[in-house]
Amino acid sequence: MAMVAARAGVSGQTVSRVVNDSPRVDPTTRERVEIAMVELGYRPHRAARALRTGRSQTIGLVVTTLATVGNSRMLQATAEAAAERGYALTLVTASAGVGAAFERLLEQEVDGAIVLNEASAQVSSAALPSGLRLVVVDADADPGFTSVHSDHAGGAAAATRYLLELGHGTVHHLAGPSGSFAAAERERGWRQAVVDAGAEAPAVIRGDWSAEAGFAAGESLAAASAVFCANDQMALGLLRAFAEAGRRVPEDVDVIGFDDLPDAANYRPPLTTIRQDFTALAQRAVDALVADIEGAPGVAASVVPTSLVRRSSTR
Template identity: 80%
Template sequence: MAMVAAHAGVSGQTVSRVVNGSPRVDPGTRSRVEGAMAELGYRPHRAARALRTGRSQTIGLVVTTLATVGNSRMLQATAEAAAERGYALTLVTATDGVAEAFERLAEQEVDGAIVLNEASALIPAVQPPVGLRLVVVDAPTDAGFTSVHSDHAGGAAVATSRLLALGRETVHHLSGPAESFAAAERERGWRETLVVAGIRPPAVVRGDWSADSGYSAGHALATASAIFCANDQMALGVLRALSESGRRVPEDVAVIGFDDVPDAANYRPPLTTIRQDFTALAHRAVSALVEAIEGTSQGEPSALIPTKLIERDSTA
């Protein structure tokens, strides 16, 4: 570090600030220091930094599964967001419970952890290790943790309203698992929108996020005129079942999904859906956790990330 400082003509403290991503360095000086670091082949030593700062510069990510598109996209977005903040990411699955996952993270001396989606429902039953800072993605704002989640209920309300605006008498709902916070919020948005419109909500059909469960539900909903699916994977199965039942989409049945997975535009027909901004969700979760770790938190207990209707042929 002293060699970099001498080469760049700055103090060792300035080099330290650049290395640690401090905003208290003007762009010209930062560029000069980074150039000197590249020329001299300087790389921060993570273990040495941990000894000096008491932080490992590593955060954990707790998941129950990576089989769902939402979780896998969140993993990628979280890894990218962590890297931008200078943090490594370690992944643990809660196959043996969240308590065991927390213990594994504590053994690896991570600075904090993000708990993702379905795993968030398991947190109230355990006591996290002392000092492990947590941010939870998809949990109630009164859960006692910093929480970040998409506007599931708002997106569901927009989807339901759009289907009613097509002149359909009611909207049926294919929901996600009962224990899922996201599924419950999407169901709430759908239900409240129908009630406000003076329509009694039909019985919910429940799936497990998979296209197979959507296919089974699609046969049960074959007589519906409008279906709001809690995710795009289930909507894919619904579209296949409706086609096999001789029901045309959107002429006979209008369908809307949720997530806007990359393949949704290539479904047959292309799927109208509610887009989740996974990049914004991951960046906000990582920022909240890093701020808690570094003591720079602005005291924002939760964050709500907007969703957006993406209209395609399944409601045209």
């Protein structure tokens, strides 16, 4: 830092202010210091900064699996959102339970943690380490932490209403696994829309989010004329099952998914689906956690809107 100060012709305190992004630096001076940093190959020392500030500038991310596309997309979006705020990201899996994952994160001296999706269901029953700041994605509101989630129920209701408006007497539902907050909310939105329309809700067919589960559900849904799938991957398997059974989509049966994965537009036929904004979801989770870490005003629980994307799997 002293060498940077000498090269730029400023004080060490000025260099420190530039490194810490203080607004109390003249733009011309800031540019001169940043040029000197580049020329000398200067990089802030994370460990030294942690000793001085009491913060590691690192947040943890807890997941049960990265096999699902939703979790993988949230990992990428969270890493990008954390980097924008100047934080590194440490990933741990909750294979031995959320409590064990929290202990591993504390050993790595993270400033806080974000818990994703399936792992979120374990938080309320886990022993939360004292002092660990926490934001949970896809969980019921709890006074012990901030929760952030997509509007699963609203999106599911929009998909179901759209199918009913096409003239179907009812809508079948290929649901996600029991114990999943997102699956339960999507089922709730579907059921409420069917009941509100004065229709009878058929028995739920349950899958595990995979395309294989969607394919396996094809036989149980052979008589359906409209199906709302709890995610796009299961919808993909169901489309294959219908095709192999000689059922045309959308001529014989309308199908809607949930998530709007990048590949959904290239399914055959292109999939009508509910779009989740993974980027906004990750940014809200990171913003809430960083606000807590840095002592900013608290961020309330947040619900991220979803939207219906119409494609060719519906008439």
